[in-house]
Amino acid sequence: MFSETVKSKIKKFDVYRKLPQDLTEPTLSGxxxxxxxxxxxxxxxxxxxxxxxxVSTNTEMFVDINRGGEKLVININIAFPRYPCGLISLDAQDIMGSHVVDVGGSMKKIRLSSDGKFIEEEDLFEKEHKEESGVNLQEIKKQLDNKEGCQLIGHILVNKVPGNFHVSSHAFHNQMHSIIIGDNSKLDLSHVINHLSFGSNKDLEFIKTHFEEGVLNPLDELKRIRPDGVRDALSYEYYIKVVPTTYQTLEGEEFFVHQFTANTNEYSAQGMPAVFFRYDLSPVTVKFSQTKxxxxxxxxxxxxxxxxxxxxxxxxxxxxxxxxxxxxxxxxxxxxx
Incomplete structure (x- = not known):
């Protein structure tokens, strides 16, 4: 294909010159x-x-500019072993001044026996709509006497602004005296937070299996039980700092959820006890991006x-x-x- 002259010229570019095998010798040290x-x-x-x-993860922070008009999804799974479903109501209030009873979303009440066994399931919001026209006092008193508990499972939708949601008996304010007959010790809002998070449950489950970064549910498995020797009705407050967080996979798919930190406090209630979850949103967004x-x-x-x-x-x-x-x-x- 090539003439000998061309081959000899090309060989001049060889930087890997070969020595004849008989000019080399192997050594033990070599x-x-x-x-x-x-x-x-x-x-x-x-x-x-x-x-x-x-796969590693890069972290960056920037100011969140897409907050207006959005809804915040709050996932709730809280058990009240000493508070009957008949008395429980869920309210929400935000910094804009709006107070909403029967907030948006989907929430189930699960009646529990005194030993924690399932009795029946009800839709919380549908139940409270029905009770606006009248309260079944006899049924509530029966649940109290039987020392029933209640579990709230579901999610609510609130405005993406600072506010709070709280579990209480505000919907039964006018009838409360005839229900407890002056014995506030019956109102025991001891509780176990099985799960509390901000964002789509589907996205959260995906993130937990694909990312290690972030504090998405620090209150899970937290218990607040009133000591047996305490007769006063206790209220509980949680102060939550919510941080918008974006997770981006290697394929570029993004998931928008929220990390949060929380502090707690409890005190003797002057009136009816309640469990408050007061949340404030950080103006800074954290982004976790997978890289390779x-x-x-x-x-x-x-x-x-x-x-x-x-x-x-x-x-x-x-x-x-x-x-x-x-x-x-x-x-x-x-x-x-």
Missing amino acids: AFVSIIACAFMTLLFLTELAEYLK ESFFHFIVQVCAIVGGVFTVAGLIDNLLHTSISKILRKRDAGKLG
Whole structure:
């Protein structure tokens, strides 16, 4: 294909000149250095491969400018082992001054026996609409006497502004005296927060399985139980700082949820007890983005490993070979003593 003249000219560009095999000889020191170098290159290659396959997460913060007109989803699963479903109502109020009884969303009341067993399930909002026309006092008194409990499960939709939602008996304010007959100790809002989070439950479940960053449900499994020796009705307050958070996958898919931190307080209620969850939204959004090392960067690193180890091993081999040769020459000359 090529003439001999062209071939000879092309050969001048060869920087990998070959020595005839009969001009080289293997050495024991070279063999040891080669084995160690290969093992070291393999170790470094595996380390770099693990780094290439690993998915890391970058974090950034910026001011949230898309807050107006949005709804905040609050997921709730709270058990009240000493408070009957007949007395429980859920209200919400925000900083705009609007107070909403029967907030939007979906919420179930689950009646529990004194030993925590399921009795029946009711729709919280539908139940409260029915009770606006009249309260079944006998049924509520029966639930109190039987020491029934109640569990709230579902979600509510509130304006994306600072506010609060609270569990209480405000809907039965006018009838409360005839229900408890002056004994406030019956109103025990001891509770267990099985789950509380802000954002779509579907998105939250995905994030938990694909990300390790973020504080999405710090109140889960928290218990607030009134001591047996306390007769006063206690109110509980949770002060929650909500931080809008975006999670972005390697494929570019984004999930918008909220992290939060919380402090708690409890005190003797002057009137009817309640459990308040007061939330405030941070103006700063946190974004977690998944990243992965590029293939070209991986190739560059592998080349650096092979070339670097090969070069260093060659220097070490030359040093060993030269040293051993000098020692052997001195021994043959009888100069080692």
